[in-house]
Amino acid sequence: MTPQPRLIGKPIIRILCQKTNTLVGYLYQWNNGDVQPAWxxxxxxxxxxxxxxDAA
Structure with a gap:
């Protein structure tokens, strides 16, 4: 984690269930470079x- 605050996050990757191929969340990248899953x-x-x- 970086010392800069997280101000803006955008989804960069879809997280899919390995078994059912359904959407279960998104991986967000923040303005400070941190990444975080959102389930x-x-x-x-x-x-x-x-x-x-690739999802579009």
């Missing part, structure tokens, strides 16, 4: 990541 429900261990550009 739609509960956090999951068996996931795969899909860049936002």
């Amino acid at each position: 739609l429900n509960e956090a999951m261990a068996e996931v795969r990541y899909e860049p936002m550009a």
